[in-house]
Amino acid sequence: MTGIELTGIRKRFGETEVVKDLDLSIAEREFLVILGPSGCGKSTLLRMIAGLEDVTQGRIAIGAQDVTWTQPGQRGCAMVFQNYALYPHMSVAGNMAYGLKVAGVPRRERSERVARIAATLELGALLDRKPHELSGGQRQRVAMGRAMIRSPRVFLFDEPLSNLDAKLRAQLRLEIKRLHRDLGTTSIFVTHDQLEAMTMADRMVVMNAGRIEQVGTPQEIYRQPATRFVAGFIGAPA
């Protein structure tokens, strides 16, 4: 069981509430896209699910487990960021294996897992390179490999394709969906790009100013936007 249940989630930074009493259920193995404009609270929400940020109020469950106050490393979530966040001094293999090393996985098993995942992501020939010797698309594949290597229950993507050109973006969208299916994970993918959301989502959430405006399949939301904001943001006739 790897479904995710968010109940009454609030987040305040000082006086400002950036996530406002948010409820959301994500089914096991679902690919859920959160779409919303810059500053609406998408990253903050994802970071709370990952445990990188505490909730001000509310409850987060993954499967049958209440993880609201569980350490990030114990939640079974892996996050992929927009800016890759690779270690510049480490090789591709070193970057991918780092989490396993920290977790005390023996060297032999580390290299086996790196080799297997590198093959999946077509990184096999690049294992000895440093991040600065890679293209943007290759760097983002390494970041995905690093996230995959600990077999996460939940994949969290925070605008991972925003820095890439249109062609690579289209290619990596397909790869991410394939990995999601092959690995059988539950995935949440955050973006401010309507087209990206519509093409990738099983179900999508439209967020605005810390609240959910609408949840539904891309078709449902496109055909029947629930609010003026959604209609305007999706670009469909209201």
Ligand code: ADP
């Ligand atoms: P998004 O990812 O949708 O662009 P964010 O979750 O990054 O939005 O930010 C939501 C709001 O919370 C923004 O107004 C942002 O300035 C604010 N915010 C995010 N992180 C912090 C922080 N650590 N301290 C104060 N305000 C923050």
Ligand code: MG
């Ligand atoms: Mg963000």
